[in-house]
Amino acid sequence: MLSDIEIAQNARMKRIYEIAADLGIDESELEPYGHYKAKVSESLYSKLAFKQDGKLILVTAINPTPAGEGKTTVSVGLAEAMGRIGKKAVLALREPSLGPVFGIKGGAAGGGYAQVVPMEDINLHFTGDMHAITAANNLLCAAIDNHMQQGNELMIDQRRIMFKRCMDMNDRALRNVIVGLGGKVNGVPREDGFNITVASEIMAILCLSTDLADLKERIGNILIAYNLNGEPVFAKQIGVCGAMTALLKDALKPNLVQTLENNPAFIHGGPFANIAHGCNSIRATKLALKLGDYCITEAGFGSDLGAEKFFDIKCRYGGLTPACVVLVATIKALKYNGGVQKNDLAKENMWALEKGIVNLRTHIENMHKYQVPVVVAVNRFATDTDTEVAFVEKFCAEMGVDVSMCEVFAKGGEGGIDLANKVCETISLCEGNELSFKKLYTDEMSIKEKIETIAAEIYRADGVTYTPQAEKAIKEIEGIGFRELPVCIAKTQYSLSDNPTLLGKPKNFRITVRDARLSSGAGFVVIYTGDIMTMPGLPKVPAALNIDCDNNGNITGLF
Numbered sequence: 001m002l003s004d005i006e007i008a009q010n011a012r013m014k015r016i017y018e019i020a021a022d023l024g025i026d027e028s029e030l031e032p033y034g035h036y037k038a039k040v041s042e043s044l045y046s047k048l049a050f051k052q053d054g055k056l057i058l059v060t061a062i063n064p065t066p067a068g069e070g071k072t073t074v075s076v077g078l079a080e081a082m083g084r085i086g087k088k089a090v091l092a093l094r095e096p097s098l099g100p101v102f103g104i105k106g107g108a109a110g111g112g113y114a115q116v117v118p119m120e121d122i123n124l125h126f127t128g129d130m131h132a133i134t135a136a137n138n139l140l141c142a143a144i145d146n147h148m149q150q151g152n153e154l155m156i157d158q159r160r161i162m163f164k165r166c167m168d169m170n171d172r173a174l175r176n177v178i179v180g181l182g183g184k185v186n187g188v189p190r191e192d193g194f195n196i197t198v199a200s201e202i203m204a205i206l207c208l209s210t211d212l213a214d215l216k217e218r219i220g221n222i223l224i225a226y227n228l229n230g231e232p233v234f235a236k237q238i239g240v241c242g243a244m245t246a247l248l249k250d251a252l253k254p255n256l257v258q259t260l261e262n263n264p265a266f267i268h269g270g271p272f273a274n275i276a277h278g279c280n281s282i283r284a285t286k287l288a289l290k291l292g293d294y295c296i297t298e299a300g301f302g303s304d305l306g307a308e309k310f311f312d313i314k315c316r317y318g319g320l321t322p323a324c325v326v327l328v329a330t331i332k333a334l335k336y337n338g339g340v341q342k343n344d345l346a347k348e349n350m351w352a353l354e355k356g357i358v359n360l361r362t363h364i365e366n367m368h369k370y371q372v373p374v375v376v377a378v379n380r381f382a383t384d385t386d387t388e389v390a391f392v393e394k395f396c397a398e399m400g401v402d403v404s405m406c407e408v409f410a411k412g413g414e415g416g417i418d419l420a421n422k423v424c425e426t427i428s429l430c431e432g433n434e435l436s437f438k439k440l441y442t443d444e445m446s447i448k449e450k451i452e453t454i455a456a457e458i459y460r461a462d463g464v465t466y467t468p469q470a471e472k473a474i475k476e477i478e479g480i481g482f483r484e485l486p487v488c489i490a491k492t493q494y495s496l497s498d499n500p501t502l503l504g505k506p507k508n509f510r511i512t513v514r515d516a517r518l519s520s521g522a523g524f525v526v527i528y529t530g531d532i533m534t535m536p537g538l539p540k541v542p543a544a545l546n547i548d549c550d551n552n553g554n555i556t557g558l559f
Contacts, residue, residue, distance in 0.1 A: 004111050004559040008119035011260050019258045023090070023291045031253070033127045036118050039253040040287065045211075048290040054088075055323040055427050056289060059298040059377075060307040060367075062359050063503075064493050066342045067332040070111065070379040070409060074328045074416070075298045077114035077408020078377075078423065080261040081416030082294060087424065090292035091116070091265035094280045094300070095255075096123045097198040097272075098130065099170040099536055101558075102544035108270070111559070112409035114416075116257050116265045120555045126267070129206075130168045130197055132251035136219075136244040137202045141165045141192075143240045144224055145179065148188045154233050158190040160226040162517065163235075164534075168197035172537030195534040199275040202244075204522035206252060207269035207281040208317050215252055216245045222521035232480050235521070254284035261413050264291070273300025274493045275534055277309040277524070282318040294424075301493035303327065303363045304458050311370050312439050312454075313486050313524055321437050323427045325367045325374045326419070329360050331384045331392060337503045346383040353388055357395055358505040362496060364399055366458050371438050373430045376403040377419050402426060443484045447474050447516070450487045451527055455511045459496050465512045470528075473516040477525055480518075488524040490532040498529040 002010070016038045017027045029047075031039040059075040075093060082089035093116065096108035101123050109119045116122060125131070140163060148156055167174070174194035180187035197203060201222055209215040220236030227233055235241055254268040266288055269281035278300030279285075288295035299306030299314075307325065314320065331353065332345040338356025340349055360376070367374045376396050380389070389405060396403035402422040407415030441453045448464075455461040466474070477483075494500035497509045515528040538544075546557035 004115060005119060005556065007113060007260070008109075008115055008117050011117050013117055013258060014262050016256060016258075019262065019264050020256060023264050025291070030256070037121060037127060037255060037257050039127060039250065039255055041253070045287070048287070051290045053289040054090075054293045054295055056285070056320055057294055057296045057324050057326060057423060057427075058307060058310055058322050058372075059296065059326045059328060060303040060310075060363075061301070061328040062333060062363050063302040063304065063337070063495060065333040065336040067330060067336055067345050069328050069330055069333055071298055071328045072108055073110045073112065073114045073409050074326065074377050074379060074406060074419075075296055076110040076116055076259050076265070077406060077413060077416040078326065078419055079263045079265065079296050080114060080259050080408070080413030081420035082296070083261060083263045084413045084417055085420050085424075087294060087420065088292045089263065089294040089296055090288035091259070091263065092280050092285045092288040092295055092297040093265060093267050094298075095126055095129060095267050095270040097196065097270055098124070098168045099196050099198070102538070102547070103170045103536060103542055104539040113260055113412035114408040115260050116267060117260060118257070120558055122257065122267055123558060127255050129251040129255070129268070130270070132247050133200065133202050133206060134166055134168055134197045136247040137166045137197070137200050139240055139244055139247065140222070140224070140235055140238065143238045145187050147238055154237055155227040155229065156225045156233055157228050158188055161190065161192070161224065162226075163201070163222065163224040164193050164195050166195045166197045166200040166202075170196065170536040170538045172535065175533065175535045193535070196272070196536060198270045198272045199534040201519045201522050202248075203269065203271045204276045204519060204524075206248060207271055207277070207279065208314070208522055209252065210282060212245060212249060212252060215248060216241055218521040218523070219244050220521070223518050252283065254281065254287055273306040273309065274532060275490045275526070277313045277488050278306040279310050279314045282314060282320075285318065285320065303366055304496050305489075305491060305493055307367065308440070308454060308458055309488060312441065313488060315437075316439060316486055317523060322372050323430070324423055325372050326377050326423060327360070327363055327367060327374055328377050328379065330379045330381065331388050332381060334360060334392070339503070346381075348385045348388060350387065350391065353391060356504055357392070359496075359503070360395075361399065362460065362505045364401060369440065369457060371436060373426050374401045375419070375422050375426050376401055377406050378403060379409065380405045380407055443486075446483060447478060447487060447525055451489065451513060454487070454489060459511060460505065460507075461497065461509055461511045463510045465510050467512070467514045469515050470513040477516060477518045482518055482520055482525065485520075486524045487527050488519070489527045489529060491529045492532065500530075
């Protein structure tokens with residue numbers, strides 16, 4: 001059996017101008033990065049401004065498990081299958097972060113015969129977007145420290161600087177650091193720390209900006225610190241917003257690549273979903289909607305994190321209306337939610353499947369609260385028995401949703417034709433009905449009301465407990481005028497609760513909010529629960545140990 005990288009390296013890719021031509025993009029509107037990837041120019045947006053949008057399909061999932069669910073694989077396979085049934089579909093996905101690539105999670109280019117390529121480039125440096133975001137972030141940090149060194153006209157309180165440095169690598173040693181040591185010439189000593197780049201506010205801003213002007217304005221609105229009088233200080237007061245925008249001007253342009261079956265894909269932006277909002281850029285999604293009859297996009301982790309933030313943050317700022325949700329699950333993952341250990345998931349276990357399928361039920365119910373139709377996509381494994389498959393099919397029929405057994409990992413687009421047909425049929429049947437997409441909460445609600453709405457409606461918690469630190473932070477954020485922002489809840493991805501060990505559909509629990517941070521540039525309030533960290537660490541045996549490059553530049557071991 002070939003590995004993912006071997007499959008990708010054997011792919012027959014088209015030159016990127018051919019992929020663009022199939023979308024009606026002129027070669028003059030491309031900015032190539034080699035033969036197989038390119039950015040699209042700003043002129044394309046004005047050219048497409050009056051073109052009607054296609055249908056927006058969101059791919060999400062049940063809570064992730066060690067067995068893996070294959071959400072990106074299904075997204076890519078669905079796009080390939082759409083092409084096989086004669087539909088014009090365009091993918092819009094996130095860029096992988098180098099940290100997880102070299103750590104434990106892996107890349108984000110799909111798997112098997114449902115991948116985006118060139119896989120090695122996408123999972124490594126790609127077109128340099130991550131580096132540009134890192135540089136812009138750290139320019140602002142350097143400017144803050146320099147401002148304090150050069151007289152501190154803004155009276156920044158060095159104990160209350162809110163904006164951290166970042167790098168796109170898992171490095172736990174940088175979570176908490178001291179800067180400015182070594183005497184007066186080396187700056188003002190203070191506590192600092194690093195986020196991973198994909199958890200930075202600059203990443204979130206890039207993904208939520210509509211154009212360069214919006215990008216620059218959002219950068220200026222970043223809360224960087226409080227002064228000695230307790231008043232907020234924003235990035236625009238430091239004076240490097242123009243320079244930061246200059247660093248990000250190319251990173252703001254979506255990247256065009258292709259699937260193994262030569263379907264077009266925009267890969268752009270990569271915010272974490274258990275910390276940030278977990279969706280690719282609004283610009284890439286809108287471009288895909290203009291260029292295709294269907295735009296297929298995904299949101300990170302389970303629907304309790306990624307889909308909720310897609311609906312309540314990305315759709316709110318992008319003016320987007322989803323036509324359908326594809327909810328990905330595996331029979332193995334459902335049995336894991338029913339209490340089966342990872343090593344025993346290949347064995348038939350109807351008792352565990354019946355117990356664990358409550359997790360799928362809850363995610364379906366949650367998606368229906370947004371009044372969006374749902375199709376369940378089950379990534380089928382060879383070990384899934386006919387009895388187990390029949391049980392899941394019967395369950396979905398009783399829930400009133402279509403279900404498709406997908407084999408896109410093994411068969412590419414061919415293995416997703418049934419899913420593609422069911423998605424198209426579902427969208428067609430729902431057109432013109434009285435139900436319409438709605439968000440979970442309104443802007444006018446208080447920050448606590450928004451948190452408690454999500455906790456009750458999505459997590460099914462009995463209530464929310466706030467630490468004194470969280471109470472103080474929320475009061476301060478509302479006090480300086482940011483009550484109307486949506487909330488972005490940082491929570492474990494492994495459970496509907498904030499406790500990763502509570503699987504299935506947890507009962508009799510409360511969500512504990514330990515802190516809140518304002519991301520005023522991105523336009524949301526980050527709510528911290530549990531032990532979520534913004535800088536991951538490497539595992540005992542990191543994936544980097546298996547990756548190599550020979551003397552001819554051929555990469556091996558990358559999944």
